[in-house]
Each structure stands twice: as C-alpha cells, then as structure tokens.
Amino acid sequence: xxxxxxxxxxxxxxxxxxxxxxxxxxxxxxxxxxxxxxxxxxxxxxxxxxxxxxxxxxxxxxxxxxxxxxxxxxxxxxxxxxxxxxxxxxxxxxxxxxxxxxxxxxxxxxxxxxxxxxxxxxxxxxxxxxxxxxxxxxxxxxxxxxxxxxxxxxxxxxxxxxxxxxxxxxxxxxxxxxxxxxxxxxxxxxxxxxxxxxxxxxxxxxxxxxxxxxxxxxxxxxxxxxxxxxxxxxxxxxxxxxxxxxxxxxxxxxxxxxxxxxxxxxxxxxxxxxxxxxxxxxxxxxxxxxxxxxxxxxxxxxxxxxxxxxxxxxxxxxxxxxxxxxxxxxxxxxxxxxxxxxxxxxxxxxxxxxxxxxxxxxxxxxxxxxxxx
Numbered sequence: 001x002x003x004x005x006x007x008x009x010x011x012x013x014x015x016x017x018x019x020x021x022x023x024x025x026x027x028x029x030x031x032x033x034x035x036x037x038x039x040x041x042x043x044x045x046x047x048x049x050x051x052x053x054x055x056x057x058x059x060x061x062x063x064x065x066x067x068x069x070x071x072x073x074x075x076x077x078x079x080x081x082x083x084x085x086x087x088x089x090x091x092x093x094x095x096x097x098x099x100x101x102x103x104x105x106x107x108x109x110x111x112x113x114x115x116x117x118x119x120x121x122x123x124x125x126x127x128x129x130x131x132x133x134x135x136x137x138x139x140x141x142x143x144x145x146x147x148x149x150x151x152x153x154x155x156x157x158x159x160x161x162x163x164x165x166x167x168x169x170x171x172x173x174x175x176x177x178x179x180x181x182x183x184x185x186x187x188x189x190x191x192x193x194x195x196x197x198x199x200x201x202x203x204x205x206x207x208x209x210x211x212x213x214x215x216x217x218x219x220x221x222x223x224x225x226x227x228x229x230x231x232x233x234x235x236x237x238x239x240x241x242x243x244x245x246x247x248x249x250x251x252x253x254x255x256x257x258x259x260x261x262x263x264x265x266x267x268x269x270x271x272x273x274x275x276x277x278x279x280x281x282x283x284x285x286x287x288x289x290x291x292x293x294x295x296x297x298x299x300x301x302x303x304x305x306x307x308x309x310x311x312x313x314x315x316x317x318x319x320x321x322x323x324x325x326x327x328x329x330x331x332x333x334x335x336x337x338x339x340x341x342x343x344x345x346x347x348x349x350x351x352x353x354x355x356x357x358x359x360x361x362x363x364x365x366x367x368x369x370x371x372x373x
Contacts, residue, residue: 004234005029005052008225010045010218014061017046021059024050030057031100036088037240037248044088047250049235055103056080061096065112068097072110075101081108082151087139095139106154107131112147116163119148123161126152132159133202138190146190157205158182163198167214170199174212177203183210184253189241197241199251209233211254216243221250228254 007029011017021031030053038044058080062068072082081104089095109131113119123133132155140146160182164170174184183206191197211233215221225235233254242248 006229006234007050008048008222008235008238009050010047012039012043012045014044014046017048018059021048025057028052028054030054030102031059031084032102033084033237034059034086034098034100035238035240036086036096036098037242038088038090039242039248040246042091044090045240047238047240049238051234053102056101057103058101059099060101061098063090063094063096065095065097068099069110072099076108079103079105081105081153082110082135084135085110085137085149085151087137087147087149089139089141093142095141104153108154109152110150111152112149114145114147116146116148119150120161123150127159130154130156132156132204133161134185136161136186136188136200136202138188138198138200140190140192144193146192155204159205160203161201162203163200165192165196165198167197167199170201171212174201178210181205181207183207183255184212186237187212187239187251187253189239189249189251191241191243195244197243206255209256212252213254214249214251216247216249218248218250221252225252232256 029050033049035047080101084100131152135151182203186202
C-alpha cells in the first residue's frame, strides 16, 4: 500500500521555517498545520506538518488581529481558505497570528472570543448552519483571559467539541468518541494560572484507524512519527506546550494515510519511560442521537463538552468577530501559485533572515520513509 508523502520540520526562527516552506511547496508538499512555542531563552520555535498536495497556498504572520483578519478577507476573495491559525505572545506583549491557507471555496468563518461560553455559543450556532469547526486555537493573555480562535468551513455530519483540564479525561473521551463514529481532527493545549493544562479537541464524523500520542521530548515524538508513517499513518495535527519543569510536550493526532476514514484493523501501543501517554485505536461506529450535549466535571472544575448533529441550512458571508489592532505587519511570506513562484505582497516588508546557529531538527518522510535531502 502506497502511503502519502509527508514532512515534519521544526526550526527556532521564522526565516528558516519560511525557507523550508518555500522549498517543500515547490516539491509537491502543502503545509497543513503550524505550531509555535516560546522557549525559556526567548526563541520562538516553529513546527510544521506538510502533506502531499497541489493548488494555491499562502502563509502569513502578523502581530495583530486586525491585520490578520484583513488578510483573511483579502485571500478569501481570491480563492483561498484558511485551514490553520496559530497564536503566540511575545515578550513585548504582542500577540502574533500565523495562518496557513490552501486553495478552496465555499462558505467559511473566522471568530475570536475572550471566553469559552461565547465561543461555544458561536460554535453551536454555526454548526446548525452548515459549518464545521476545522481548527481551534487558544492563547492566555497577561490579564489572565483565555482567547479562543476558531476556523470554520462548510460541512455536514456529526461533530463534537470537548475541553478538559487533564490528559486522562481527554483520552477517555477520545476513546469513547472513537467508538461512536467520531475522529479527532484538531487538539489544542493551554496552561492556566493555576498550573493546570487544558486539552481541547475538535471531532468530526469518521471511521478507520487513527492514533493519539503525547510525548515530553521531540526525539520520542519524531520516532513515533517515523514509526506511524511507515505503517501508513499521516500526522494531521501537532500541538506543543511547555510545562513548569521546562519540558516541551508534543501531542499529535494521526489518521491512516490511504484514506482518512478507511476501515482497517487497529494497532496496539505500549508505554516507555519516555512517553507521557500513548494511545492508538480503531473502533466500530454507531450513531449518536441528534443534539447531545452536557458538562463533564473533572475534579473540582467543570469543563464544557458538546456533541451535536444538525441539519444544514444555506448561509453565506459570515466574517469575523474583530478584536481591534493597529500595528503594522512585521513578517510576511506568501506563494501566489502552485508552481513554486513566490511573490511578496506589494508594499509589505518581507523578512526571510535565517539564524542557523541553533538549528533544531528536521525530519521528512516520503512514501518509502527514506530521508529526503
């Protein structure tokens, strides 16, 4: 069985990441997920997941929400659809927004709220109007408020959104939903002021073999990535979080590469002393009743959880819930076509300087898992 080409790279600066993005884009790869984390030395690390693909694509990074949503509106009108958004808060207090776009059409939406209740209200509203959440991001501001950003695209079928304050409850829900015809498409972590790590998952209807792993070091994560790649799995999403002990944790969700929702036999997993927890599974599907929902209590705190299946209603033209911003764009890179021809946006400074002194690590897998050079 041929497996899909894929690549996983991690750099400690934006310039090197953009250079690799340009190189892979010209060689038949498309970026599907970007993740940022800021280490104790102040360096921002960029981790990217690529899959085999073609068509138009774009990558932009802004230091304010207003400029980001302006670009979102501009690209939306030119045949692009946002597939991933990432935020990071720099030492100067500025929040940076990084977006990954692919060629696409159909209705879509982008919303950002400063509380979970408003976000889930919007999620429920859009779900009933023929939208499905495809990407989710959190950032905790200096005032303690957690912001929730979501990317929606046109879709149907069952869907779920759950948020827990511990990994065990999250993986229990993952196993439960896996047996009911759901597949995890996005996972997000955030660490609150009380030190608790919250895990938020976005599920869509699906079946077939899939996996969820979390490691406390890059080497163990990439070893598992290589192992699963050789078995025909494709990494759909990677998430990083830095714990109080300084360790960076890497969480990934995988699906079988020959088809995202193919029905194949499951794999097993065992634990090692490097692994914080690892799970893999394949389950039979059964239907859920419409519009299920509820709250799940974890220890002394409540984390909201929702399930739903709603009819599609035609609606066009949803835009953004804006948080004002007035800063100029600092960093930008975009590709204007699918042939590796790169053009900077007119009038915008393009920053591609590379800092090669502390190169982190790169890995790349083709269908036969040979390392590409």
